[in-house]
Structure formats: C-alpha cells, structure tokens
Amino acid sequence: MSDSTSHQDQPLSLKAHEVALDAQASSLDSHTDLNFRETVAIVWRALKFIGYFPVRFATKFFLMWLSLLSPLILPWPIKIVIDNVVLRQPMDPSAFPGYFSPFVDFLDGMPPTEMMFWVLVLGVFMVVTIGAFGSTGGAMDQTDAMLAEGHDTATKSENEANMAFSKFAGIIGFAEFRLQIRLTQSLNHLLRSQLFERIQNLPVSLLNDQRIGDSLYRVMYDTTAIQNVFFQTIMSPVLAIATAFVILTVMSFNYGEAPELIWLAACILPLQIIVMLPFPRLIRRRSQASRASGSITTGNIEEGMSNVLAVQSLGGNKRERERFSKHSNESFKRFRAEVLVGVFYGMANGMARGLLGLVAFYLISQRVIEGVLTPGDYGVLLYYYAWLSGALTAVPYVWIRIQGDIPGIRRVFFLMDLPSEIDRHGQALDQVSEAITLEHVELTYPDGRQALNDISMSFNVGEITALVGPTGAGKTSLAYMIPGFQNPTKGTIKVDGVDIDDIALSSLRRQVSYVFQETQLFSDSIIDNIRYGNPDASAEEVERVARIAGAHDFVSKLPDGYQTLLGTVTSKLSVGQKQRIAIARGLLKPASVLILDEPTSALDPETEAYLVQALHEAAKDKLVVIIAHRLSTIANADKIVFLEDGKIKEQGTHQELLFRPGGQYREFVALQAAAPVED
C-alpha cells in the first residue's frame, strides 16, 4: 500500500494487498507467486550449494546419524544401578544386548559398591565424550547457541545465519557444534557475497528501479533462509524414515498380533500429506508479503536516516515517525499472518494426528479389555506408536517447515539472475584516441517515455563538446551512454570505430572520468576521496587538481587539511565545496575521456573561469564533454550541441550558432543574458 490513500477507498483483499506490497518493495520483482514445480526447482538449486562443502556436510550428516546410537547405550547403566545395586540382584548378562556385554562381564561378580563405582566411571566417561549418562531428562544435554530473537523475519536472521546444533554435549557435541556453525556461516557468507557482487554489478538502469532498502534486506536477511533448506531437506527426512523403519521392525517383532496398528501408523503419512495440501502456498505467500513489507520498512529507515538533517529542516520529524510507524506495523502484521497460517497448520495437523491417536487408543484398549494385551503392553505400544507417528510426521513437516524460507531464497536468486554487468565481456580499451560517435541513437525508457530520438553526432578527442539545452532535454541521458551507464534502445555507439557493446565495460570506464551533477562523497578523508579514481596519485598531484577545481584554498584552511575525515552526513562542507572536491576527483583520474555534468552550477565566477581554462588545457589530448546551462562555461567550447526534447536541434561553435538567424541556440543565449524579469 503506497503512502497515498487518496484513491484507495475500499479495503483491499488480502491478495491485492500483498500484491501491492510486492510492487512497492521492488518494482523489478513482480512474479512472486510460486507453484509447486517452481518451488521444487528453487529447493534443488539451493541444495546444489552442497557442492561447495561436500566433505563438511557429509561429516555433519554422519554425526547426526550417530545420535541414533545414543538410545542404544543410554538406558542400560541405569538398569544396572536399579537391578544390581539397589535391588542387589545378581548380574544377568543375558538381559543386556551384545554390544554391552564386555562391560557387563567386567562387572560380573563384583559387590554392589564396586559395581556402582565402575558405573560411575562409565558415566563420567560418557559425560565427557557425549554429554549424557542416562536417558532421563536431567542426564542428557544438547548443544546449541540460540540467542534471543524478535518476532519479525529480519530479527531471526542472526540465529539463522549462525545455526548450529548437536544432540550431544561433551566433546563430540562440541565438535559437531563447531563444525556446523562454521559450515552454516560459510554457506551464508558465500551466498551473501555472491548476491552482493551481482547487485553491485547490475546495470544502472536496473539499479535505478531497485531500492536500496530492498537490496539491503535481501543481502542481510533473505540469504540466511538457505541454511534451513540446506539442513532440513536432507537431514530430517532421511533420519525420520530411518527411525521409522527401526520402530516398525521392533513393533512387528514384538507385537505381530496387532498388525492393524502398523497399518494405522503407516496411514499417518498419507493423511499428513492430505492435511498439508493447502498450506505450502499459503505460507509462501505470507512469508513473501512479510519480507516485502520488511523491505519497505528497511527502505524507510534507510531513507530517513540518510536524509535526517533535511527531514529536520523540512519539519518532517512527525511525518517520518508516522511513516515509520505505519511501515513497521505493517511488517509486524504480515509476520503475524505468517504465524497464523503456521498455527492453523499445527491445528489441522494436530487434529489429524489426534484423530488417528484416538483410533489407536480404541484399538489398543479394546485389546486390553478383551484380555489379549496387558496394561503394560498398552504403555509400550502407545509409546511406540507415538514415536512412530512423530517420526513419520517429520517427513511432510520438512516441506512445510521450509515453505517460509523459500520466498527468501527466491528473492535472492531473483536478483542474482538479473543480467549483470559482470556478464558482459569484450575487448580491452587502452585509450580513446580519436572519437566517440553516436549513430541514430534512440533511448526509450521502459515506461514509454522517449528520452533521445535519432541522435547522430561525434565527440572528438582534442575538443571540448558542450551539451546544452533546456532542462529535461536529455543531456545527462546522452552523457550516460558514453561510459555505458545507459544503453541505447536503438542505434550504435562507436569508440574509435569499435562498437561499444564489444568493449569490456571495466576497461571502458577506466577511460572515462565522470563528474556527476549531484555530488557523492565517501566518509573517508578528503585526500582519499579525491584519489578515489586514482589511488596511487601523489599528494602533489592531488594538490594540483585541487587548485584547479578551486578546492585547495578551503581544504588547507581546515584544521586537518587533506586528512580531514568527512563524516557520514557530509555537511561539514557546503554543497559547493563538495562539488569542487568531486571535480578534483574527476580531474585526477587518468582517463582519456572527461565528462562534467553541470560542474559550475555552484561555482562562483572566478573559480568557474579558472576551471574552464584548465579544461581547455586538458582538452588538448583528451575528449572533454561539458553539460551546462551557463553561457560562461560553454561559450568557448569547440563544439556546441543544442538538445531539446531529446533531439539535436543545432550543432556548431558558439559564434556559428549565435549568428544563425532564428536559431534556437541564439534564443537560448538571449534568455540567459536577458535583462531582469519585468513584472
């Protein structure tokens, strides 16, 4: 739901509401609803990440299987304590399983006190190795490091990113824990890094449509969803089925007379699957909405904090609070919806299991009433039945469990699959020595607006070309095409005769130094900011370009000079000062093409004049493009290109165009130098 409510009179259905959230979160990511096949495809793709860590994963898997062994060992020591020590019965080796007999034989014939002592020793040994000495609650320990989390998808990500668990304690538990935590971390780090790399390298046109908050959310909070898929899909079902087999075998061994019970237990699986049917999609949709809403909230926080001083000047404190409150509430609500679906699933599942349990109860108690089974058998059978149904439930539950994570992973893969600039390969470019030509270039935005129409011109090395025109004429869009920020929808651009699509982007951009219209500096020192495009430059070179840009004076007046750290909200410098630093940065980069977008809008006349002169110097062996309104800046350009409504209206030198009768450029210039506005 966008901020404006003027055209939303009727309350939206849940589906429409969620769709609106998706659109607001990210305009690129619209197909968010997945069907079963697509879900399976995502799970499969996530599972392929095992290929990065096969050995570690197998080790963890093996250790998890080990935990099946503990019920085989743990009950027996207490049996010895009760039967042979407390009740003082003689040791009966046949009552113990074969693997335990060495210890039993060792104890055979000892007085109770000594027996107890050795049981104690065994207990200590087991505590140290596996962290359990009996099967009762107080005698067993598990290892995990879950820390407190909140009730929101994002706040659970810290635990997810570092998930590690062991059914043991002691040395083995510790080992398993450390192995798994590093495995989960490695997996998350890998996915995060891959995603971040792809996002960073998205083309500018896509990045403009992708909100920072949404990208941030995906990198930080959506990537952590993969570890669940990773561990749950493989480990749980296999273990569950193995457990089920074990129990079934034991049951049929001892209680062959009640085969219906086994069939009943086997019915659990299909019934669970039927009960489960409507839920996966519901959970996926709610989880997606929760993440989309979280992205919006993150975007809101990020936006508010980045512009916090502007918000204060505008008097927007209250407004920002309201906006944040609304978005945060919405994200909480979406999370609750997800919780609710999960709760309903639990209810449905519980009812199904309860019904079956009642049937089991009826069957077993009937047998007991009829005298076929004893009350003791009832206890044992019901215990086995409960264990079996629990194990079998785990299989379909795995699928439900990961449905909440699937949308997260889908969001990650979506961004990773977008065409990225990394994919573009081409030949290297050493320097631009002749010209950059545009042939019949057209640029149309996805929403239909045409920015440039049939542009044919050339920028030549050794010349200053000025792009002039009213606001919105397309000057910046044109300039963006030179370093490949923008790709033309039609037409070709050639650099020294080579099609720009065939040139490696990194190489091209190394040759282009772009000074943007709106300045962006980093929170590093001033000298590091200026050196951003040329990290190896010396301090003298930095000072030289700073002088040309008119920055040296004010920088040297600062207490720390060039080492002054610009804060994150760089209001220590005025806008004009920041612009000069950006110009210095652009001048320092050793590129053959220099593009300046409105470099003089915040410069005073003196500095402007000086800069223009320096540009003329630089233009001797470079290709210089200036976009400007001010006559002073463009008058001495070698070529002026006058744009209006995306078309080149006139081209030529200042003198030529000035004397063209009825020329638009002439009219434009006249307005510039016009007398003050009459009322």
Add this chain to the structure above:
Amino acid sequence: MIQDSRARALPIWGEGKSQIPEQELLRQQAAESDARGIGDVLKIFIRTWPYLIPMVLGYWRTSSGVAGDTVSTQTPSPWNYNYVPFLVTALTLPGLMAGWVPLSLSWQHDMLFWAVAAMVVLSWSLIFLRGRSFLTALILLVVVAAVANLFAMLAVTGWRDNLHIGLVTFGCLCMWLFQYQVSDGRLQVRVRLGCHLVYYYILVWVSTMMGVVAGLFTVDLLNQSILQAQPLTPFLANFVGQPELAAGSIELLDLVQRQDLQRTYITFVVAIGFITFPLAVAMPYYNVWIMQQINQSLRLALVERWHQLSLRYHSKHRVGDSVYRIYQDSAQVTAVISMLISVSTQVVQYAITIVFVAALDPILGMLGVTIAILAIGYASWFSPRVRSRSLVARQAGADLTSRIQEVLGAVQVIKANGMEAREQRRFEQDSVNAFNAAFRVRSLVAVVGIIMFTMAAAILLGGEFLMAIWASDNRETFAAILIGLVGLSFVRWNLAAFQWAQTEFFKSSNQVRGVMRQWTSAQDMAMGLDRVFEILDIEPDVKNAPDAIPMPAFSRDVVFDHVGFAYESDRAILYDINLVVHPGTINAIVGPTGSGKSTLVGLLTRLYDPDSGSISIDGNDLRQLDVESLRWNVSIALQENVLFAMSVRDNIRYVVPEADDAAIYRAAEIACADEYIRGLPDGLDTVLGDRGGKLSTGQRQRLSIARALVKDAPILILDEPTAALDANTEHQMLSRLSAWSRGEDRDNEASNKRAIFLITHRISTIQRADQILYLDQGRIVERGTHSELMQIPDGLYRRFVEMEAMLQAGVRPVGADDRE
C-alpha cells in the same frame, strides 16, 4: 566440488589463525575493560519497564468512548473506587450463609475465614489511607489474597471455598479494573482495558490448569478403570454420571462397562480438544502480537530520538547501524518478560525441590546447593566475557549492514571509477569479521552450556552413587515428617525412594542449568538493549525549552543579533551576524562558496542553535519557541534536493498531508513543474525511486520548490533554487514566485506578509531583492539594495556582479589567468 574461494573464507573448525583485525581487537579490549557487574545488567533490564508497562496497565475507557491515559492527569484523581469495600463485604455474605462460623469447621476453614476478614478490613482501609500507608496496605492486600487463593486451591477440598475466595479477590480487583466518578450530577464509569500481558498469562494459567485437570481425570480413568477394570473414585463416578461405578458400590468393572468408559474417554478427549484448540490457536498469535507491540514502542522511541539528534551525532554514525539497532537490538526487549518469568519460576521451584531433597538427606541437599554455587561462580567468570563478545558481534553486524547501505548508495560513483571489486573485497572482509565475531560469542555460549552440564553431571553422578549405595543398604532417611507432608512415606531408603530422590535431584540440576541458560542469553540481550538505550540517552542538541511556546503568527521581523556559530569548536562558520528581515520582503544572500549561506538559513529552522548571540522572530528568541511549530512556519527548499521514494503527490505534500490535488497543482505551477508532472506516465501517482530517482535534476529541483510552496509558510527559504534550471525555466519560475509572494494569485492579506530568503548567484534575481546581504567567510560584509551596493567603489558585491555579467556575455574576465 564447485569452486569459489569465498567458500573457504572462514575457517573450517574454529577461530583459525588470528582472524581478528586490529579494529576488532581494540573493540574487544574496550568492551572487556567495560567493568560492569550484574547490577548494571539488571539495571538495563529494569529500564525496559516503561515499554512493558502499557501492556500491563492498559488504558482506561470511559462510557463516552474516550480512552484516557492510565496515568491520571489530575491529582488527586476525580475517579475513585469507593464502592469496592461495599462490594467486598457483600461478597463475603454467601460465605456466612454456607455455614462459615469461626472455629467450627476444620482449621483450614478458619484460616480462610481470617483471610477473608483481613481482605475486607484492608479494602475499607484503602479508601482512607494515603501515601506510604496506602502502599503498605495495598501490598498486604495483594499478598493476603495470593496466599489465600493458593491455600484454598491446595489445602482445602471442595470447590465452594475456592469459588468464594475467588469472588472476594475479584471484588478487591475491581478497585483496579472499574472506577467511577460523579460529575455534573452524572455518573461516569471507566473500565481498564488492554492489560494484554495480564490477560495472556491468565490464559496460559487457564490452559495449564485445564491440561492438568484433564490429565488427572484421564490418567485415572484410563489406567485404573479402562485398562485394569478398577472401579472409579466417587468424584469421577459422579462426574461421568454413573455413580453406580464408584468404588464401594462395585468390585470390578465388566466388559460392557469398560467399553462404555472407553467411549466416554474418547468423547471427553474430543471435547477437551474442541475447547483447547481455539486457545491453542489464539495464544501463540496473541503472544506474538503483544511482543510486537512492545517492540514497536521501543522502535518508535529510537526513531523519534534519531530524528531529534543533530549533525554532531549523525556525522559519526552510519545509516546501517541504525537499521541494525532497530532490527536486532530493539527486538531483545521481547525476550525480557519470558526470561524474567522463566528465571523466577525456576528459582522458586529450585528452592522447593532442594528442600524436599534435603529432607531425604542433608548431604544430598548440600550437593544440590553446590551445583548452584558452582554455577554462580562460573557465571561470574563467563558473564563479562559473553557480554564483551556480544557487543563486538553486534558492532560487527552493524558495520556489515552499513557497508551494504553505503556501497549501494554510492553505486554510481563506484561504477564510474570501476571500484566494484574493491568494494566487494571490503564487503567480504566485513562479512568475515561479522561471522567471526558471531562465532566467538556463540562458541562461548555453547561451551558454557557444556561445561555447566559437565559440572552438574559430576555432582549428579556423585549423588546417584550415594543414593544407590544408601538404597542398597536400606539406610534411614532424614526427615520423615517433612516427607509425610508430601504424601510419601520413605522412612528408609528403598527403590521407590531412590527413584523419587533421583527425579527430584535431577530436576534441581535441570533448574539450575535452565537458569544459567537464560542468564547466558540474558547477557547478549542486555548488550542489545544497552545499544538501544545508548541512543535514547543522548540529549538532543536542539530541544524544546520546558516553557516553550508555539510560534505566534509572524508579523514584525526576524532579527539576527550578533549570531555566531561553529560546527566544531575550532572552525567557526559564522561570525557576528546581524540582520533584520521584515515580512513582505525578498532578501538575497550572496557570497562565495563556503561563506556560510546555507548555515545561516539553517539556523533559522533551528537545525542548530547559535553558539553566541540570538535569533528572534517578533521578539521571541527561537530557543523559546516550540521546535515543531517553528519549523511549521518556515518553508525551505534545500540546495541538495532531497526527495523520497514515494509518489510525486506524497513528496510534494510531505509536510502537509491533507493538501488536495488542487493545492498541489497550484504549487507545482508556480514551481514550473506542473507540465512535466502531467507528462509523467502516472502523473501525481508516479512513484519515485530512491532519492527521487527517475527524474532529472531539474525536475527534482522544481518538485522540491513545489514542496516548499505548498506549505505556504510565512517564512520561505530558497537555497539555490535555480541551479539546475535553464534560463527560460528559471525566469518563468522566478516571475511566478514573485507574483505569488506579492499575493497576486489570491486575495489574502497574509500573503504579502511573507518573508523570503533567497540564496542564489543569478544577478537578475538578486537585483529585485529588497535587501541584499553579501556574506564572505562567515561575515556580512556588505548589505543594502542592488543600487546601493553597486555604488560602493571596489565593493565585493559590485565586483561579483561585474564578473557575473561578463561571464554571461561570454567573455572571460580579466585576471583569472594568474592562479597557479
């Protein structure tokens, strides 16, 4: 095996070679030297109280539907609960009618009688007492009620007494729930609603009780009667409606009867299921809802404080850090309640268990206490370490979030300079740091748990050894009487004693470990909350004075009186600024870059307060005015066009949400933005990207101006409003602006009371100003009208104008070559 070097970026096993970069090491040392004790940790938890209390105390709802604040605004409150003693006394009458006469029934009934009497007396006294005695009486009442209820539940058979005590307690509770007042001859009642935490825990208690009752019922029915054909207890028999099956009437149940009971059992389970399922659905949802409300209030407090803080804070803190604090740190508040309740219940249970265990043999009791002592000793070792590591982990996580935000925010510059690879390396380094820090804290938590268990297990094994030997030797137990109280009869050690003792002993160890588990997690929680309170503790630089008044309508003047300002103590931006501005004037501020123009107008919006001197509007010092009302009266179009990722409409009416489309288009027209807005695919509904993406700079600038205009404030500040506009648009806009400022578009006297501050380089605009201020290096060096200033020989302004004019004419000014 797929290859990617990043898969091996983290160590396989443990901490690896010193992975801690120096910055982290310094942080770690700083965190460790932070000598805080358990008291400070508890203080942090206590500080969360104001955010929890609304969920406990709720709010008042009156019969007129107005919900008031829980805290009454008038003292003494006009609301009272004087009806309560009458109610309580009335409720005791049924007890008398049920035959309660003192000293006639069992001693338990006597206790109950005295308890009820005490409650009646106390409730009467509460009306008359005040202050400390009131508080004491209240606490006494609560304690008596609690004890009486517990006593009735545990020690007295029969439900009538329970009900009676419950009613009396409810009567006393009415004091808290319902209050009334008589005003203007009318009776008004208000009821307390919204005590969600209380409701929730009542629900928990109810469902637990139901579970216990159902369990008691079914266990007996199942094990004794259905499976073993034993007759029912009289209570059960009556409950099932078949008194003939009670013990005493019948020896054994036959087949038909057992099958009958089987059906009863099934119906009962299904019925319980139907009753508890709604609870099972509602309770988790309710819990999540409550916790989210609490979290939301803390988040809002954070956001509010951030928006009050000035440059001094924000220039040192990164945006991602704020995101982290809102998500990960403030969320810790939701775990506080459950932790406190869990810890306190376990401590109480532990005490009870130890008493029972010691009753069997004091050595066992001592062993049980030893576990606790060892745990406490260990806790004092690991707590500060967990805290310091947790703090470092949080900081590292915040740094990672910040890195992502900063890179994505500056992505154009990064692309232009081909620095993607470098930023990627820095990101991965931050990610590795964050994971390593998380590893250190979680590894410690896991180790703590393991060692805790090992210590406990050693003692448990020792205890088991002793118990087994004693049982083997049939040794005498210690305090038979105490055990008799519990209903058991272990005079000597036997198998049953051994099993019971083992269960209890193990339980006590579990409880200690449970508390330790919670305590470990609490250290991390405390650090998260600490980071939240760190922000909430910062005093904003600019805040309302206690007696701040809203700004009265601007009518006379704005006066800067010897104003001086510096961002940091060593770099003054403004020196001794004196100026007077009257309504209905355009005042141009001119000067070279960095002379302090934007700062000067920033002072007017109280973005900062001046270091020396004062600024006043109509004689009211800005510091005496309410900040919000001041900013409401000042409209500013900033030099850096700040727009938000909302629709165009919402951007323009950012501070005036109630503005309709007509007003928006009017403002857009003056700003020369209406044409292009109409040309946008969705018009006013077009949603902008981050930082107002999808528009060109010129379009953004005009939007920003439209935003300032729609506010229609008496003081308007335009900071370089035409920097990105071409001459044509600029002229158009300025002419429309001047027409607007003189009120030609509407007949409103107020309109020509507008004072406009204009920062610009455009001579054509400056010429028309009523007052021109030339600012150079933080001082007003020249002031006057254009013609006045032009007459100053060698004046800075004159020189400025002349250079500008020459540039406009396309001639390079003389003397600009010698600058090397």
